[in-house]
Amino acid sequence: MKRRDFLELAGGASAALLASGFGRGAAAEPVKLKLASSSSSVGMITQVVAREGLAAKHDLALDVSVVNPDAAVKMVLLGQVDAGLFPVMTAADVNLKGQDIVLFGPLLYMHSYVLVWADSSYQTLADLKGKKISSMDNVSGVYRGMQVLASWQGLDYEQDFQLVTAPPPAIIAFLERKQVDAVVLHEPLVSILLAEGKFRVIMSMNDEWRKKKNQDWLFLCVGAHKSWIDKNRAVAQRLAATLLEASRRIRAEPTLITAEAEFLALKTPEQIALAQQRMPAIFPAEWNKDVIASVVGSMEEAARMKQIEAMPSGEIVVDLA
Numbered sequence: 001m002k003r004r005d006f007l008e009l010a011g012g013a014s015a016a017l018l019a020s021g022f023g024r025g026a027a028a029e030p031v032k033l034k035l036a037s038s039s040s041s042v043g044m045i046t047q048v049v050a051r052e053g054l055a056a057k058h059d060l061a062l063d064v065s066v067v068n069p070d071a072a073v074k075m076v077l078l079g080q081v082d083a084g085l086f087p088v089m090t091a092a093d094v095n096l097k098g099q100d101i102v103l104f105g106p107l108l109y110m111h112s113y114v115l116v117w118a119d120s121s122y123q124t125l126a127d128l129k130g131k132k133i134s135s136m137d138n139v140s141g142v143y144r145g146m147q148v149l150a151s152w153q154g155l156d157y158e159q160d161f162q163l164v165t166a167p168p169p170a171i172i173a174f175l176e177r178k179q180v181d182a183v184v185l186h187e188p189l190v191s192i193l194l195a196e197g198k199f200r201v202i203m204s205m206n207d208e209w210r211k212k213k214n215q216d217w218l219f220l221c222v223g224a225h226k227s228w229i230d231k232n233r234a235v236a237q238r239l240a241a242t243l244l245e246a247s248r249r250i251r252a253e254p255t256l257i258t259a260e261a262e263f264l265a266l267k268t269p270e271q272i273a274l275a276q277q278r279m280p281a282i283f284p285a286e287w288n289k290d291v292i293a294s295v296v297g298s299m300e301e302a303a304r305m306k307q308i309e310a311m312p313s314g315e316i317v318v319d320l321a
Contacts (some may be wrong), residue, residue: 030055030056030059030060030061031059031060031061031235031238032060032061032062032063033060033061033062033063033082033083033235033239034062034063034065034080034081034082034083035062035063035064035065035081035082035083035084035239036064036065036067036071036072036073036075036076036080036081036083036084036085037064037065037066037067037072037084037085038066038067038068038069038072038085039066039068039263040186040187040188040189040264040265041108041111041186041187041188041264041279041282042069042085042107042108042220043066043263044250044256044257044260044263044264044279044283045107045243045246045247045250045283046062046064046066046243046246047260047263048246048249048250048256048260049062049242049243049246050062050064051256051259051260052246052249054242054245054246055242057242057245058238058239058241058242058245059238060235060238060239060242062242065081065084069085069087070139072084072085073085073086073087073090076101076223076224076225077094077099077101079225079228082224082228082232083222083223083224083228083236083239084222084223084224085107085220085221085222085223086101086103086220086221086222086223087141087219087220087221088103088141088218088219088220088221088295088298088299089141089144089219089298089299089302089307089308090139090141091103091221091223091316091317092299092302092303092308092311092312092316093308095312095314095316096308096309096310096312099225100225100226100227101223101224101225101226101316102223102224102225102226102229102315102316102317102318103221103222103223103295103316103317103318104221104222104223104224104229104236104237104240104317104318104319104320105221105222105239105240105243105244105287106218106220106221106222106244106247106284106286106287106291107220107221107222107243107247107284108218108219108220108282108283108284109206109216109217109218109219109281109282109283109284110141110142110145110205110206110209110216110217110218110219110282111186111187111190111205111206111279111282112142112145112184112185112186112187112190112205113184113185113186113190113201113203113204113205114128114133114182114183114184114201114202114203114205115175115182115183115184115185115190115193115194115199115200115201115202116128116181116182116199116200116202117175117178117198117199117200118197118198118199118200120181122181122182122202123202124202124203125149125150125153125155125202125203126153126155127202128161128181128182129155129160129161130160130161130162131161131162131180131181131182132161132162132163132164132179132180132181132182133161133162133163133164133180133181133182133183133184134163134164134165134166134170134171134174134175134180134182134183134184135163135164135165135171135183135184135185136165136166136167136168136171136184137165137166138165141219141220142184142186142205143157143165144302144307145205145217145219146184146205147305147307148301148302148305148307149203149205149208149209151305152208152212164179164180168185168186168189171183171184171185172185172189172193175193175199182202184205187275187278187279187282188264188265188266188271188275188279190278191266191271191274191275191278191279192265192266192271192275194274195268195270195271195273195274205217206282213294213297215290215294216284216294217294217298218284218291218294218295218298219298221295221317222239222240222243224236229318229320233320236320237320237321240287240320240321241321244284244285244287247283247284247285248283248285250279250280250283251280251281251283251285254276254277254279254280255276257272257275257276257279257280258272258276261275287319287321288319289319292317292318292319295317296317299311299312
């Protein structure tokens, strides 16, 4: 959905809501916000916000920029948007460097997997020791996550494997040409590849985290500068509620995956069916003290492994409700 269509839908839904006498204030105009989102899975949330008219329900009008994840993070840091997607580890890192980024709602659980050719002999990560693995670069949450998971298995991700870092299209090309032995990729790319019947998953990053932590691995949140949140606390709370409601709807109504198949680049019935089966679980349904504790815990794990210099001081993960 184009941004113009998004705003028209949000505005139209808001007008209908206010005309009917419902909402927080019959005379109030929706608060306009700039939000940085992305294509693929996280963008699914903002797509559903538009499709279901959820911004208007919370008295908001969202101007959504759909860019690549790195660009979205930069837009938040530079103040080009009010809020946007922000990886947990990146939030910890930038806070240590003096940026006052605060995470105030959930977006995605870890949804990356290690894939190999279906006819290969590899069954575990340990089986790939000394082999070529392609994944996103070392500033990505996935790369850092693989460092943690490898460490838990007595392995060193950077020393025990031949790593080939690249953007997702190149990673897929390396796998299909058998130039690497395995890849680490995220949804919906995983569903797209699995639908071909030539590849299989040997490790789910979230499942490995759950084995040790007994909880899902929340690695992507919505974040903003503390200064903006301090001045707009009620608005930020409504934004968090809007995004969480969209996430809950995806979990409860997997057919929304089908409705957004074009946005997710799902082209065949097999791809759509697999994505509809696999993807809803990656969208969080709660934001409470237990979830916040798990986010803080992942930062502490990163500090323990020296992925970040130390655990940031101050409250950088909050519940505004």
